[in-house]
Amino acid sequence: MVLSPAGVQFLSYARRILSLAEEAKQALHPTTPGGSLRLGAMEATAASRLPPLLTRFQQQCPQVDITLITQPTRQLTEGVLTAALDAALVCLPPGADGQPACPAELAFTPVFYETLMLVRPQTPGPLRFAAFASGCSYRALGERWLAEQQAAVEVHEVNSYHSMLACVASGRYACLLPESVLSLMTLPENCLSEPLCEATTQLIWRSGLSAPALSEWRKLLQSVAIG
Template identity: 30%
Template sequence: MLNNLDIDLLRTFVAIADLGGFAKAGRHLHKTQSAISLQMKRLEAQSGSKLFRKAGRRQLLTEPGELLLNYARRILSLNDEAAAALRPIPLQGQIRFGVTQDFADRGLAAVLARFADHHPGVRLDVRVNPSCELKQQIAKGKLDLAVAFQERGDRGDSLGKLQLSWIVPESYSEPDDQPLKLVLFEPPCVFRDRVINALEKASMSWRVVYTSPSLPGLLAAVDAGLGVTARLSNRHRAPATGLPKLQPVELAVYRNPQTTPAPLDVLEKITRAHIQNNLEELV
C-alpha cells in the first residue's frame, strides 16, 4: 500500500534544500530546529527512504532525497496553484507587480497570465526593470510586489540562492596577460559586483568594454564576441580553470507594507510557490 506524502512536510523539505540547512529553514518557516528535524523524520517514515546524510556539521541530500526533491517541487507547485484557483471569493483590485529581466521569460509570465485568467476582476500591471529600480519603486509606493535580487542590508524575504555562471562567446579562449573584457549591466548591479569581486580576489586584470541597461543587449554583445558576462544561465559555461568561481546571488520578494489587498496575498503566494518550487530550472 502506497503512503500519502504530507504537503506541509514536503514544504519544509524543499525549504531545507533551497535555504541550505535545518536551521535556516526553521527561521524561514518560524519553527524550531528540533521541530524541523521531527518533521523530516516523519517524511522519511512516509517515504520509506533516508533523505539526508551527514557531512561534517552539514546535512546533505541522499540520492533518494534528490529524487524526492524534484517530485516535491512539482507537487507543491500544483497544490498551491490549485488552492489559489479554487479560492471562493472573487478578487477585485489592482496589483502593480515588478520583476527582473532574468525572470520575465522564465515561466513567471505564464503564472501571471493564469492568475489574470482566474481573477478577471484584478487589474495586473507588470513592470520589468533592474533590481535596483524595482526596490526603489517599492520604497516609493509605486509597486505593490516585486521579485528582485537581494543585497546586503536589503529587507526582502529570501526565496533562495542561485549560482551565477560565466557566459562567454563561442570564440572564447582562456585569458592571457591582457585584461579580461567584461560586458556588464550599468551600476548598481549585484551581478556586476559579483564579477568584479571575483576577478579582484583572483588578482585578474579586467576592463569593462560594454554596458547596457537591457539583458538582450548584454547577451547580444557577448554573442558578438565583445566580452564575457555572468548570468543565471549555464550556457557557454567557461572552463573552471580559466575564470574564478562566482558567489551566488539571493533572490527575494519585496512587498509594499502600505498595500494589503486580498489579491496581493494570492499573487504573492503563487509567485513564491512557482519560484521556490522551480529553483533548479531557473539556473
C-alpha cells in the same frame, strides 16, 4: 522638467495615498480580488520565471489588472519604497551579517534560487564586463569576481541578455546571468560557461500592505517557490 526635493517627497506621499485608496477599494471585496497590481521584476526573472506564473495568476484572479516593469534591483526597491510599485522580485544584496539587506519599511520572502553562470571567451586574456545598468545585483557580483582576476574592471552597459552574449562572442567580454536564462538561449561556440555563485530572488512589498490582489500573488509565489 525636474522635480525639486520637496516635489519628489510630495510625489512619494501622493503615491502612498493612491496606494492606500486602492487597498481600501479592494478590501470591500476581499473574496474576489480585483483592482490593480503593479509589479516589478528583474529582467532575468521576467524572462525565465514569470510567464507561466502570470498566466496562472490571471486565470485565478481575472479581475485583477496587472502591470509589469523590469528594472535592476536598486531601482525596483526604490519603486516599492515610494509606492510606484506594489511589489517586486529582486536580488537583495547581502548586509554585514550576511543576510539580505532589506529596507526596514519593506517585507520580503525568498522565492527563487538561481545558479549564476559566468560566460567568457575560450581564449584567455583581459576582459571587459558586459552588464545591466548600475543597481543590478548580478552586475555587482560579476564586477567583484573580475576585480579578483585583473587590476582594472571596465563595464559595458547593455539592455538585454542577448546583447551580453553578443559581447562575449566578440572575444573581449565576460558576463554573468542565471542558468535559468542561459538555458533559454544559445551559447556562442567560442564561449565557455561555468557556475560562479548562487543567488536568491526575493519578493518585496511595503510592510502592512494587505490588498487582496497582492495577497493572492504572494500565495501563488510561495506555492511554487523553486530553485
